[in-house]
């Protein structure tokens with residue numbers, strides 16, 4: 001995929017997430033890695049539902065922009081790319097159900113959906129940090145090696161994957177799981193998948209991650 005095609009893919013995923021109510025107003029940001037070590041990232045303060053490929057900011061390997069003003073969450077994105085060489089794309093958003101769990105300080109770590117254990121794994125909550133600052137990156141850093149999605153306390157969520165489509169799907173799955181968990185709690189259910197079945201699913205997830 002060349003640079004322009006990757007910009008088009010970012011725009012496509014951003015519009016999809018905007019239409020689903022996962023990105024609201026000018027919230028959130030998306031980025032993807034280029035083969036030369038550079039990064040494409042959504043511009044600061046932009047409505048993600050109205051993006052055009054030409055508006056996507058290109059960063060050089062050292063993080064300086066070729067043009068435009070990159071998202072203010074650039075430190076978070078750079079930290080994740082440094083810690084996870086397998087990650088090629090990142091989506092940060094404030095979807096309502098997942099963000100409510102982040103506000104409540106409740107991890108999405110109950111084994112309630114077999115397929116979510118495979119795709120999403122357990123989703124922890126990072127300690128509170130000021131948005132748009134280096135400290136946000138530091139709060140997420142200890143969780144990045146073992147997880148592909150993290151809730152940001154009193155803020156939102158970040159998901160990362162091997163490409164921008166997968167990162168977008170992961171954010172959709174995260175919001176879907178948060179919504180189902182909320183409904184299951186409102187039904188008064190404490191049902192979870194039995195531990196021995198969770199172990200089988202987690203073994204399969206580990207094998208899938210290792211083969212990437």
Ligand SMILES: [Zn+2]
Pocket residue numbers: 028092093094131155156
């Ligand atoms: Zn944010």
